[in-house]
Amino acid sequence: xxxxxxxxxxxxxxxxxxxxxxxxxxxxxxxxxxxxxxxxxxxxxxxxxxxxxxxxxxxxxxxxxxxxxxxxxxxxxxxxxxxxxxxxxxxxxxxxxxxxxxxxxxxxxxxxxxxxxxxxxxxxxxxxxxxxxxxxxxxxxxxxxxxxxxxxxxxxxxxxxxxxxxxxxxxxxxxxxxxxxxxxxxxxxxxxxxxxxxxxxxxxxxxxxxxxxxxxxxxxxxxxxxxxxxxxxxxxxxxxxxxxxxxxxxxxxxxxxxxxxxxxxxxxxxxxxxxxxxxxxxxxxxxxxxxxxxxxxxxxxxxxxxxxxxxxxxxxxxxxxxxxxxxxx
Amino acid sequence: xxxxxxxxxxxxxxxxxxxxxxxxxxxxxxxxxxxxxxxxxxxxxxxxxxxxxxxxxxxxxxxxxxxxxxxxxxxxxxxxxxxxxxxxxxxxxxxxxxxxxxxxxxxxxxxxxxxxxxxxxxxxxxxxxxxxxxxxxxxxxxxxxxxxxxxxxxxxxxxxxxxxxxxxxxxxxxxxxxxxxxxxxxxxxxxxxxxxxxxxxxxxxxxxxxxxxxxxxxxxxxxxxxxxxxxxxxxxxxxxxxxxxxxxxxxxxxxxxxxxxxxxxxxxxxxxxxxxxxxxxxxxxxxxxxxxxxxxxxxxxxxxxxxxxxxxxxxxxxxxxxxxxxxxxxxxxxxxxxxxxxxxxxxxxxxxxxxxxxxxxxxxxxxxxxxxxxxxxxxxxxxxxxxxxxxxxxxxxxxxxxxxxxxxxxxxxxxxxxxxxxxxxxxxxxxxxx
Numbered sequence: 124x125x126x127x128x129x130x131x132x133x134x135x136x137x138x139x140x141x142x143x144x145x146x147x148x149x150x151x152x153x154x155x156x157x158x159x160x161x162x163x164x165x166x167x168x169x170x171x172x173x174x175x176x177x178x179x180x181x182x183x184x185x186x187x188x189x190x191x192x193x194x195x196x197x198x199x200x201x202x203x204x205x206x207x208x209x210x211x212x213x214x215x216x217x218x219x220x221x222x223x224x225x226x227x228x229x230x231x232x233x234x235x236x237x238x239x240x241x242x243x244x245x246x247x248x249x250x251x252x253x254x255x256x257x258x259x260x261x262x263x264x265x266x267x268x269x270x271x272x273x274x275x276x277x278x279x280x281x282x283x284x285x286x287x288x289x290x291x292x293x294x295x296x297x298x299x300x301x302x303x304x305x306x307x308x309x310x311x312x313x314x315x316x317x318x319x320x321x322x323x324x325x326x327x328x329x330x331x332x333x334x335x336x337x338x339x340x341x342x343x344x345x346x347x348x349x350x351x352x353x354x355x356x357x358x359x360x361x362x363x364x365x366x367x368x369x370x371x372x373x374x375x376x377x378x379x380x381x382x383x384x385x386x387x388x389x390x391x392x393x394x395x396x397x398x399x400x401x402x403x404x405x406x407x408x409x410x411x412x413x414x415x416x417x418x419x420x421x422x423x424x425x426x427x428x429x430x431x432x433x434x435x436x437x438x439x440x441x442x443x444x445x446x447x448x449x450x451x452x
Numbered sequence: 453x454x455x456x457x458x459x460x461x462x463x464x465x466x467x468x469x470x471x472x473x474x475x476x477x478x479x480x481x482x483x484x485x486x487x488x489x490x491x492x493x494x495x496x497x498x499x500x501x502x503x504x505x506x507x508x509x510x511x512x513x514x515x516x517x518x519x520x521x522x523x524x525x526x527x528x529x530x531x532x533x534x535x536x537x538x539x540x541x542x543x544x545x546x547x548x549x550x551x552x553x554x555x556x557x558x559x560x561x562x563x564x565x566x567x568x569x570x571x572x573x574x575x576x577x578x579x580x581x582x583x584x585x586x587x588x589x590x591x592x593x594x595x596x597x598x599x600x601x602x603x604x605x606x607x608x609x610x611x612x613x614x615x616x617x618x619x620x621x622x623x624x625x626x627x628x629x630x631x632x633x634x635x636x637x638x639x640x641x642x643x644x645x646x647x648x649x650x651x652x653x654x655x656x657x658x659x660x661x662x663x664x665x666x667x668x669x670x671x672x673x674x675x676x677x678x679x680x681x682x683x684x685x686x687x688x689x690x691x692x693x694x695x696x697x698x699x700x701x702x703x704x705x706x707x708x709x710x711x712x713x714x715x716x717x718x719x720x721x722x723x724x725x726x727x728x729x730x731x732x733x734x735x736x737x738x739x740x741x742x743x744x745x746x747x748x749x750x751x752x753x754x755x756x757x758x759x760x761x762x763x764x765x766x767x768x769x770x771x772x773x774x775x776x777x778x779x780x781x782x783x784x785x786x787x788x789x790x791x792x793x794x795x796x797x798x799x800x801x802x803x804x805x806x807x808x809x810x811x812x813x814x815x816x817x818x819x820x821x822x823x824x825x826x827x828x829x830x831x832x833x834x835x836x837x838x839x840x841x842x843x844x845x846x847x848x849x850x851x852x853x854x855x856x857x858x859x860x861x862x863x864x865x866x867x868x869x870x871x872x873x874x875x876x877x878x879x880x881x882x883x884x885x886x
Binding site: 153155158160350368383399 | 512777
């Protein structure tokens with residue numbers, strides 16, 4: 124099918140859910156807030172009236188809280204309880220190109236020197252149906268990091284909103300074809316955001332100005348929460364915790380963020396990143412220098428969630444566009 | 453004590469070392485029989501019983517909790533039980549709004565001589581809990597998330613020309629060039645800015661998007677390093693300065709406050725605002741916006757929530773807290789959250805689970821709220837900052853109303869008033885304590 128109506132899409136979603144698949148899509152959770160959430164029914168799926176959800180589909184592959192294994196202590200013996208071997212098939216509906224492109228980026232880090240089983244189990248069970256963007260806002264900057272409102276990277280299928288309650292469908296992978304059949308719709312109208320900074324400049328500044336007062340000056344307003352990192356499609360740092368109740372316990376992986384002072388706090392009490400400026404620098408540095416150096420691409424898809432969610436108006440774009448340019452190579 | 457379905461309640465009793473524990477001891481030596489369902493946890497004083505411990509007991513499977521200590525006037529440490537009593541008066545209202553089953557939370561005074569009273573209290577609580585059945589509050593899973601109950605009808609103020617902005621810039625430039633202050637903390641086009649040179653004062657803005665409570669920056673070392681600050685405050689933000697001074701966190705002589713009379717920023721709190729005009733600022737710049745409408749009832753949204761049944765409230769909060777990412781934006785923007793190391797960050801032992809699972813989220817949000825009881829000035833920054841749109845405002849309102857109706861206290865309104873928590877009165881009401 125090359126064209127789907129909103130109703131037909133909802134019917135498909137209902138079928139997938141009936142078949143036991145986990146469906147995730149934009150849901151309105153409060154006036155003014157749309158989040159990607161697991162759909163309880165196809166009717167929850169929001170098909171228009173939002174620019175982009177305040178979170179990302181990262182949770183499909185890297186949940187905010189993931190039990191890795193359980194344990195039970197019994198006098199002289201400790202029994203380990205494995206997590207379930209398989210995870211249900213999951214389908215992201217109406218992901219944005221900046222969400223979908225995050226998955227191949229995350230793949231690299233979770234399969235680098237160690238193949239992360241928990242991540243890959245979920246990744247292999249995931250199908251991403253992307254909705255090409257027809258609008259952008261001041262915080263969007265996908266075009267500045269090499270993506271576009273209809274970039275196909277990471278998507279299994281792409282929908283194009285025709286603006287009349289129907290979607291053009293283009294399937295891109297076997298997973299996509301399994302969900303929506305073979306289809307090759309033409310691209311729809313997109314409205315790409317202008318290029319807002321020079322990626323090369325940003326990377327160069329980040330790599331050469333570790334001690335520049337710029338970082339401290341521009342991070343003064345940062346309050347040190349994790350809203351930017353937790354709503355970022357590619358931020359992937361985690362913490363391992365043990366939670367115990369009596370003789371039973373669980374080892375789990377939870378999201379962590381470089382903006383927390385605790386993130387780098389040593390047992391000695393020393394903190395190598397002791398100001399919020401150091402922590403903001405780390406975030407930019409990781410995205411535009413460290414990750415590219417290791418994996419050959421930027422750790423940012425230009426979704427703008429960091430800026431939209433920051434309570435004090437910071438974020439990647441506001442910071443990077445402030446980077447001084449007049450500088451000899 | 454097995455019930456008809458084989459249910460035997462688990463009751464956790466937090467007792468003080470000096471009275472109730474000895475009362476229990478007396479019951480034992482006097483061979484007074486009471487049900488074996490109670491697990492006694494001995495603490496030095498009821499004043500030591502953190503509200504988080506009550507939540508924790510339910511987390512690990514308690515069906516009822518008893519908190520018990522010395523009668524008023526009998527405290528081994530003079531006043532620990534008075535402090536505890538005041539804290540519980542507030543905490544009970546919080547639990548009620550969240551939808552906890554209040555029939556399972558008991559308070560009593562039992563002296564060292566009251567072995568018989570201990571026997572009676574434990575017997576009665578066990579029987580009542582037996583009849584109520586098991587309690588697993590976090591397993592009350594709602595079918596789907598619901599929309600915030602607190603969505604306000606308040607509309608953003610129309611964008612107007614704000615000549616007050618010019619006045620603000622002049623004031624900032626003057627203070628900086630006179631050397632009266634070294635930095636002006638104000639609002640910029642995108643968010644907070646820190647102006648250190650008079651010529652940069654033009655970066656300051658005053659419009660309908662000046663949301664943040666800038667007093668939260670006064671605790672920051674990096675900001676303190678810039679020198680004496682002037683901080684731009686609205687009438688609501690300014691209340692935080694009053695509380696911070698009371699709590700010895702801010703020396704008012706070392707902070708210059710520029711008050712901005714404000715006719716509302718279009719936030720839910722603004723419709724109920726009765727502090728449009730700053731009252732304590734070093735200087736105040738008059739509002740040029742439209743005069744604000746008379747304030748609506750500030751507990752309107754809370755009443756809507758309280759009109760629901762406890763089970764519905766619990767389902768509502770479960771859905772709200774399930775969205776929590778534990779990004780701690782609520783804590784980080786709060787002017788009152790100034791602890792160098794938050795209880796949530798203490799991990800030896802772990803007081804509050806760091807995992808953003810249901811019990812970790814309940815424990816965190818209840819702790820955050822109760823730690824702000826009688827201190828929260830209602831700036832609602834926590835709610836604005838939350839990326840998951842959790843309606844934290846309702847928890848703050850619950851405690852604000854408890855403080856107002858039970859103690860006639862509103863945080864940051866009266867610079868002379870004693871802080872609510874940290875003080876006590878012999879006449880605090882204790883009708884809920886047996």
